[in-house]
Amino acid sequence: MSTTLPPSAEQAVAATRNWVDKAVIGLNLCPFAKAVQVKQLIRYVASPATSPEQLAEELARELLLLQAAAPEEIDTTLLIHPGVLTDFYDYNDFLRLADDILIDLGLEGELQIASFHPDYQFADAAPDAIENHTNRSPYPTLHLLRESSLDAAVAAFPDAADIFEKNIETLRRLGPAGWKALKLDK
Template sequence: MDALPSPDEAIEATRLWLERAVIGLNLCPFAKAVQRKGQIRYVVSDATQPLQLHADLVRELERLRDTDAETIDTTLLIHPGVLGDFIDFNEFLEVADAAVADLHLEGEIQVASFHPDFQFEGTAADDITNYTNRSPYPTLHLLREASIDRAVAAFPDASAIFETNMETLEKLGHEGWRKLFSL
């Protein structure tokens, strides 16, 4: 088994991915503003079991709920020690959604997912379009729905983001993706 990164290493790798891929390639046109304002909370879970991750998720959902959006608009819960298998990770998303419901946060906070082995249904594992959702470590992204609503209202055609991202990555290719992180 590979050694787990330190929390600082996991955060640094995630920030680099966010800056070079998510923001740099404009995969999420809404990320730049919250990054620039310092409103992204990076948290590394030391969980090695899904139950431990669930406890960390609940704690972070509560923190996001209880903190002003000007201070923390969104949270990246990075968990390198658990759910390394994409199928297990994908199944855990039901647990994450249930945690949102149990805390009565539906319509207030939602959970998005990023994983090093992310794979859209119907694609090959090495399909470059999967990289739109590939992060250095398994990551749960906790988003305020009010922030999403504001961002979508300000973006002329939010529904086109998915297709634009696919085109961007197809043009970039695997070699271009690797070069993003070798700078």
């Protein structure tokens, strides 16, 4: 286990905002992100959790908060948790619990959880494959989304099914040197 201290909440949020601006929006990895970022509808939360149990409790609170909030106040939440689940495989295992929490709260079909991690690796990709960067964030992050917002965004974007493939093409053109040039280091 690493003895490196997690960043402050301000540092974690700043690094994540930078990643959203430069990678997610800047590379157009998510064509829906710019509108909610410009309208300041993304809730950035840096979790102080140091155990999966604490994170699970915070995830439940954030899911309920997002559900209760008006979409014109909070459209989506990035729950950044730099002090827990820094190992990708532990994080990946936690995602099953995250889905169970969503179901237990009766929010399946209303909200969903997307996953981002600094060491994200698709099952069929090599660890250093550039396509992994489509889901690599500065810190482990759970992205809480409203299904209604996704439905509206997909309806407005005619080629939504092609986003993943376009992202891979974008990252392959960019290459590791181009990704590094984005200066997303924490």
